[in-house]
Amino acid sequence: MPSTQARPRRGLLVLLIVTWAISWPVIKIGVADVPPLWYACLRYAIATAFMFAVAAARGELAWPPRQDWPLVVISGTLQMAAYSALTGSALTVLPPGRASILAFSTPIWVAPLAACWAREFISRATLIGTSLGLLGVLLIAAPSLRAASAMHASAYAMLIGAALAWAVTIVFVRTHRFAASALTLAPWQMALASTLLLGAAFGLEGAPARIDRNGALSLAFVGPAATAFAYWAVVEAGRHVRASTMAMALLAAPVLGLFISAATLGESIDLALLAGTALIGAGIRLATGPAARRLEPAAAPDSSPHGSTGRSR
Numbered sequence: 001m002p003s004t005q006a007r008p009r010r011g012l013l014v015l016l017i018v019t020w021a022i023s024w025p026v027i028k029i030g031v032a033d034v035p036p037l038w039y040a041c042l043r044y045a046i047a048t049a050f051m052f053a054v055a056a057a058r059g060e061l062a063w064p065p066r067q068d069w070p071l072v073v074i075s076g077t078l079q080m081a082a083y084s085a086l087t088g089s090a091l092t093v094l095p096p097g098r099a100s101i102l103a104f105s106t107p108i109w110v111a112p113l114a115a116c117w118a119r120e121f122i123s124r125a126t127l128i129g130t131s132l133g134l135l136g137v138l139l140i141a142a143p144s145l146r147a148a149s150a151m152h153a154s155a156y157a158m159l160i161g162a163a164l165a166w167a168v169t170i171v172f173v174r175t176h177r178f179a180a181s182a183l184t185l186a187p188w189q190m191a192l193a194s195t196l197l198l199g200a201a202f203g204l205e206g207a208p209a210r211i212d213r214n215g216a217l218s219l220a221f222v223g224p225a226a227t228a229f230a231y232w233a234v235v236e237a238g239r240h241v242r243a244s245t246m247a248m249a250l251l252a253a254p255v256l257g258l259f260i261s262a263a264t265l266g267e268s269i270d271l272a273l274l275a276g277t278a279l280i281g282a283g284i285r286l287a288t289g290p291a292a293r294r295l296e297p298a299a300a301p302d303s304s305p306h307g308s309t310g311r312s313r
Contacts, residue, residue, distance in 0.1 A: 016233040021256035023226035024096035025265055027088060030218030035205040036088035039219070041197035042211075044080060044190050046223025047231070051187040054232065064188050065179040071172065072185055076192030079169040085197060086162035093155040095267040097258030101277050102140060102159040104254045107284045108133030109167035114174065125286045133283025140276035182235045190227075251281055 031039050055061040064072050087103050111126045141156040201208070211219075234250075255277060261267040 012233050013237045016230055016237060017250065017253045017256065019225050019230055019233075020250070020253035021100075021260055023222055023230075024091075024100040024254070024257040025261045026218050026221050026226070028091045028096040028261070028265065030215050030222065031088050031091050033212050033215030033218070035201070035209075036092055037085055037197060037201035037205050038208050039215070040081070040084035040088050041194055041201045042219050043084060043223050043227055044194035044197060046219060047227035048187055048190040048194055050224050050228035051183075051190055051231070054228070055183050055187050058183060060181055060183045061187070062180065062184050064185055067177065067179040068185055071176050071178075072188050072192060074172050075169050075185075076189040077196060078165040080189060080193035081196040081200075082165040083162045084193070085200065086158040086165070090155040090158040090162070093151055094159075095261060095265065097254070097261035097267045097269070098140060098273060099155075099159055100254035100257045101273070101280065102137060102156065103162050104251060105133060105137055105160075105280050105284075106163045106166045106170070108137070108280065109164050110170050113164075113167050113171045129283040129286025131283070132286065133280050136276040136279030136281075136283060138276075139272050139279065142272065183232070186231055186235075190231075251284055255281075 027039070034042070052061065083103075087099065090099050090103075108130055111130050137160070141153075258267070258269065258273075258277070262269050
């Protein structure tokens with residue numbers, strides 16, 4: 001029988017999944033009104049303010065120790081700035097449900113990166129899972145391989161790049177020894193991300209234009225809820241839930257998002273998309289499940305695909 005403490009954590013995980021699922025069609029609406037780099041910049045600027053307030057309220061607001069600055073730079077640059085810029089740009093072309101499935105394929109890319117970078121052992125289950133996941137990615141992106149779909153091919157490449165950027169962060173986190181808590185580091189990671197995105201937005205999209213109602217409403221949800229709250233929620237849930245369980249549970253977010261997008265934005269769901277989603281889910285299950293579990297350093301953080309600084313967390 002689940003403990004009374006476990007129920008709030010499970011409720012938090014469910015709320016996190018629903019929040020992320022809703023965020024994809026909401027971001028799609030937002031980037032139709034606000035250029036994607038400016039959208040990402042404003043999203044993280046809002047989230048930065050919220051995270052500074054939360055860290056201060058909980059007595060964890062402090063300058064990051066020197067030992068943690070490499071993590072702040074890697075996470076702020078790749079996981080936050082690059083990921084949000086690439087996914088936002090892809091959503092100007094692709095429907096949100098299909099985009100979210102590929103963007104959440106991060107765990108598939110972790111195993112080969114960890115083998116090359118951290119010299120982690122790859123089990124047979126991990127190899128099979130990675131292969132199934134890649135097959136699922138190919139099945140979803142196959143229509144873009146036609147010459148007439150060059151714009152779609154570019155958008156799919158952005159999503160794969162976003163998933164890889166997050167995977168690199170996860171592998172780095174696995175080998176990092178934390179000096180400060182995740183909550184102490186989060187505002188600085190987000191501040192770095194918003195600063196980098198500000199420069200990119202000015203350089204590539206020019207001066208910001210007036211934000212209309214849809215863009216403002218989208219940012220009002222995505223900044224505080226899908227970015228600031230979601231960061232805190234995944235860190236908090238990740239403290240009590242195994243990485244493999246988190247990876248599979250959070251895969252429900254893009255699947256739910258796909259159906260929300262179909263219901264609200266009229267996104268079509270075809271057999272190739274469903275089959276690709278099933279293959280990616282099976283691949284993640286094999287690559288992160290008990291059969292693929294490897295020994296990790298005692299201080300290694302949680303490797304959830306959506307946790308920014310892992311368990312110190």
